[in-house]
Amino acid sequence: MPITFNATSGITFNDGSTQNTRPAVGFRNRIINGDMRIDQRNAGASQTFTAAAALAYSVDRFYGYCTGANVTGQRVAGTTPNEFAYRFTGAASVTAIGFGTRLEATNTIDLAGSTATLSVQLANSLLTSVTWTAYYASTADAFGTLASPTRTQIATGTFTVTSTLTTYSAQISVPSAATTGIEIVFTVGAQTSGTWTIDNVQLEAGSTATEFERRPIGTELALCQRYYTRLEWQFIGYGSGGGSVRILLPFKQEMRATPTSIVVTQNPDYSNSSSFTSTALAAASTSVAQATVSVGATGQLSYGNTTPALVTYSAEL
Amino acid sequence: MYKLKNDPRCVIRIQDNAFIPFDSANTDYQVYLKWVSEGNEPLPADEPTPAEETNI
Numbered sequence: 336m337p338i339t340f341n342a343t344s345g346i347t348f349n350d351g352s353t354q355n356t357r358p359a360v361g362f363r364n365r366i367i368n369g370d371m372r373i374d375q376r377n378a379g380a381s382q383t384f385t386a387a388a389a390l391a392y393s394v395d396r397f398y399g400y401c402t403g404a405n406v407t408g409q410r411v412a413g414t415t416p417n418e419f420a421y422r423f424t425g426a427a428s429v430t431a432i433g434f435g436t437r438l439e440a441t442n443t444i445d446l447a448g449s450t451a452t453l454s455v456q457l458a459n460s461l462l463t464s465v466t467w468t469a470y471y472a473s474t475a476d477a478f479g480t481l482a483s484p485t486r487t488q489i490a491t492g493t494f495t496v497t498s499t500l501t502t503y504s505a506q507i508s509v510p511s512a513a514t515t516g517i518e519i520v521f522t523v524g525a526q527t528s529g530t531w532t533i534d535n536v537q538l539e540a541g542s543t544a545t546e547f548e549r550r551p552i553g554t555e556l557a558l559c560q561r562y563y564t565r566l567e568w569q570f571i572g573y574g575s576g577g578g579s580v581r582i583l584l585p586f587k588q589e590m591r592a593t594p595t596s597i598v599v600t601q602n603p604d605y606s607n608s609s610s611f612t613s614t615a616l617a618a619a620s621t622s623v624a625q626a627t628v629s630v631g632a633t634g635q636l637s638y639g640n641t642t643p644a645l646v647t648y649s650a651e652l
Numbered sequence: 653m654y655k656l657k658n659d660p661r662c663v664i665r666i667q668d669n670a671f672i673p674f675d676s677a678n679t680d681y682q683v684y685l686k687w688v689s690e691g692n693e694p695l696p697a698d699e700p701t702p703a704e705e706t707n708i
Contacts, residue, residue: 480683592677597670617662617671652679 355543364548365438365446366519367396367558369536371421374410375563376647381409384423384432390481392651394421395559396436400481403430406526413534414500417456420534425461425526434533435520437652439591440475446540448511453519454504454537454544457496461529465494466522467505471513476591476652478518486518500532504544516652560588562651565599566624567643574630582626583619586648590621594648618648654684654694663694 339347345355373395376382382393384406390398394410408423423432457465470486472478479485489510494503509517519538523531535547550558564587574580586594596617619625624646628636638644654672655664662673663684672680688694 476677477679477682483686592679593673593675595665595670595672595678595680597668617659618673619661649680650678 363539365538366536371419373559401432404428423531425528433522437518440516443517444514446509447513450542451507452544456534458500458532460498470518472515475515569639569643571637574636576633580628584624591650594618594650599645656697
C-alpha cells in the first residue's frame with residue numbers, strides 16, 4: 336500500500352499506521368520510569384505497604400499506599416515486549432490501594448492550558464475498575480502528604496479492566512493554573528485477593544496516545560537519580576588524633592533538592608577502630624554528599640574495606 | 653518524632669535515623685515544619701562529637 340496523504344486523516348503509511356497530528360519525537364513521556372525498570376530501593380524484592388501509613392516509594396518515582404490491611408507489591412517480569420511491570424498482591428480486609436507518581440513543575444509546566452494524554456497498561460485478576468486521577472500541586476512541587484495533601488484535582492476517570500494486560504488511555508484538559516507540577520494516581524478498591532498489575536505509564540502532550548516511549552536504561556536511571564540515589568562509602572587515609580577527616584562525593588546526578596539521607600549499612604570493617612569516634616554521613620547540597628569522621632588517635636584509617644557503608648539519598652516529591 | 657543535631661543544617665527523624673536537611677524544597681523538611689507548626693518540639697541534640705564540632 337502506498338503512503339497516502341489526506342487533509343482529514345493525515346498520513347497513512349504502507350504498514351497501515353496513521354499519523355494525523357504533528358509527530359512527537361523523543362522524550363515525549365513526562366512520566367519517569369513508566370515501565371518500572373528502575374528499582375533502586377528493592378531491586379525486584381517484595382515490599383510491604385502498611386495500611387494507613389504515609390506514602391511509601393517503591394520502584395523509582397512511584398509510590399504506593401493502602402488502607403484496611405497491609406499489601407505487598409513488587410517489580411515483576413513483564414509481558415512481552417515489556418521487561419518489567421509492577422504488581423500488588425491483595426490481602427483480606429484491604430479496602431483500597433493507590434499507586435502514583437509526582438512530576439516536577441519544570442517538567443510539566445508547558446502542559447498547562449492544553450490537552451495531555453494519559454496511557455497505561457493495566458490488569459486485575461479480581462477487580463474490574465481502576466480509577467485514575469490527575470492533580471496539580473498547590474505550590475510548586477509541594478503536593479503534601481497522603482494525610483494532608485496540598486493539591487487540586489484536574490480530572491478523574493475509571494478504566495474497566497480485565498485479567499489481561501491491556502492499554503487504556505484518557506485525555507486530560509490541563510488547566511492553565513497547573514504550572515506547579517502534576518501528580519497521577521491510580522487506585523483500586525477492595526483488593527482482598529488476586530493481583531493488580533500496572534505498566535507502561537505515559538503522560539504526553541496532545542490528544543493522541545502514542546506508543547510507549549522506551550528510553551535507554553542509562554538515560555532512565557539518570558532521570559531517576561535526580562530523585563533517589565545510593566552511594567557506597569569506602570576510604571583509607573591518615574588521621575590526626577583529635578581531628579576529623581572529611582570526604583566529599585559528588586552525586587551521580589544533580590539532585591532535585593538537598594536530599595534526606597539514611598545510612599542503610601554502617602558497620603564496615605575498619606582498622607584503628609579506636610580512631611573512629613564518630614561518623615557523620617549526610618548530604619551537603621544538591622550536588623555533594625559528605626562524610627565527616629572523628630579521629631581519636633593518630634594513625635591510618637581504613638573504612639569499609641570489604642563492606643562499604645551504604646547511604647541512600649532521597650529528594651522525592 | 654524528631655531530634656535536633658549539632659549541625660545547623662539538618663534534623664534527625666528518629667524512626668529511621670534519617671538526616672533531613674533544612675532545605676525548603678525537601679519534602680521531608682516540609683513535613684517537619686508542619687509538625688513543628690502543630691506545636692510539637694524536637695528532642696534536644698546530644699553532646700557534640702568532635703566531628704560535629706568541626707562540622708561546618
